[in-house]
Amino acid sequence: MCINCGCAGTPGEEHHHHHEHDHGARTLRIEEDLLAKNDRLAAGNRALFARSGLFVLNLVSSPGSGKTTLLERTLTDLRGKLAFAVLEGDQQTSRDADRIAATGVPAVQINTGAGCHLDAHMVAHGVEAFGLAGTDVLMIENVGNLVCPASFDLGEDHKVALLSVTEGEDKPLKYPQMFRAATLMVITKTDLLPHLDFDLERCKAFARQINPQIKILELSCRSGAGLAEWYGWLEEGVRQKSKEP
Amino acid sequence: MMKASRCDRYLPQTSCFAMHELSLTQSLVAIAEEHALKAGASSIRAIVVEVGELSGAIPEALEFAFDVCSKGTLAEGAALVIHRTPGHGRCAACGQDAACHEPIALCPLCGALAFAIDQGTELRVLELEID
Numbered sequence: 001m002c003i004n005c006g007c008a009g010t011p012g013e014e015h016h017h018h019h020e021h022d023h024g025a026r027t028l029r030i031e032e033d034l035l036a037k038n039d040r041l042a043a044g045n046r047a048l049f050a051r052s053g054l055f056v057l058n059l060v061s062s063p064g065s066g067k068t069t070l071l072e073r074t075l076t077d078l079r080g081k082l083a084f085a086v087l088e089g090d091q092q093t094s095r096d097a098d099r100i101a102a103t104g105v106p107a108v109q110i111n112t113g114a115g116c117h118l119d120a121h122m123v124a125h126g127v128e129a130f131g132l133a134g135t136d137v138l139m140i141e142n143v144g145n146l147v148c149p150a151s152f153d154l155g156e157d158h159k160v161a162l163l164s165v166t167e168g169e170d171k172p173l174k175y176p177q178m179f180r181a182a183t184l185m186v187i188t189k190t191d192l193l194p195h196l197d198f199d200l201e202r203c204k205a206f207a208r209q210i211n212p213q214i215k216i217l218e219l220s221c222r223s224g225a226g227l228a229e230w231y232g233w234l235e236e237g238v239r240q241k242s243k244e245p
Numbered sequence: 246m247m248k249a250s251r252c253d254r255y256l257p258q259t260s261c262f263a264m265h266e267l268s269l270t271q272s273l274v275a276i277a278e279e280h281a282l283k284a285g286a287s288s289i290r291a292i293v294v295e296v297g298e299l300s301g302a303i304p305e306a307l308e309f310a311f312d313v314c315s316k317g318t319l320a321e322g323a324a325l326v327i328h329r330t331p332g333h334g335r336c337a338a339c340g341q342d343a344a345c346h347e348p349i350a351l352c353p354l355c356g357a358l359a360f361a362i363d364q365g366t367e368l369r370v371l372e373l374e375i376d
Contacts, residue, residue: 024376025290025374025375025376026284026286026374026375026376027372027373027374027375028281028284028372028373029371029372030276030277030280030370030371030372031369031370031371031372032276032280032369033368034269034272034273034276034294034368034370035269035272036272036276037272037275037276038272115268116265116268117265117268147265147301148265150301151265151269151301173349176347176348176349177301177348180348208350208358209350209351209358210348210349210350212350
């Protein structure tokens, strides 16, 4: 028997193999997760955020679902109640961070260039610009993309997935990884519902098929409908976080 | 009603899907190189990875990205061997085990929203063959 691969060679015959023998080769058993490095860095971020008692949200959605608008409205309405800091992820420009900074909240823009998501390493350096002491909530607005940000833990407490009513109600089925990873789904732009065929109940049912535990809020930054529930959820999260040792 | 056919052979090369695999493949090459260097290897002949059916990563896109990411590293020219782990789970309502092909909580057998996936989300480097 051949000691290299265990095949049954006939004695006396020349030993032919279909594959080449790698006499110098060694096999290393590794079993390391592809995202292990990001996960390690995310754990470091999480520990840092916990030390500061910071409640951290990772906002994810398709481009144009209203992440920046929801942030602008939230920062303005909760001014004086909660202290925020914002990390803005976009491929290019500081337009979003400029919009946030206009509300008076400290904002840092991270440009990912060709990259389509934020990772834990970018966030670790992004927060260096803030004095985290005295901050209640760190909002991380991810790059508009429902695919890649699902895989990359940033050290957040929750992923919040936004879905606007101008998108398809079946998006949770089409991008299941994201809606599975999210704690909360926020359906935005609900003031437009009378003009659209968007079936709200179907959308919620689809989201629960992917993630039965997902919490769902509906709101409109334009009319203000539903914002009170969103603020309530945020304030409860901050309260819980500050109680943790 | 006619059902549209699905094309699973499509290999995105410029879209975000390939982008996603590009970042995963960069980690893959980095992990392989780190372990190979530690073991004193001069080159990597093969990298065996496990890609779960429900992991969200497309094997063909990983292969495509691998050629790009491995250039100039110890893994250049290495064979990328992909083990595909099938999706599997168990329903808390009907108690049955079942195969599943989407990361979804709907039990394929009884339809309850209580299907817990226990296999198929893997994304790991299993082993290396080094010189």
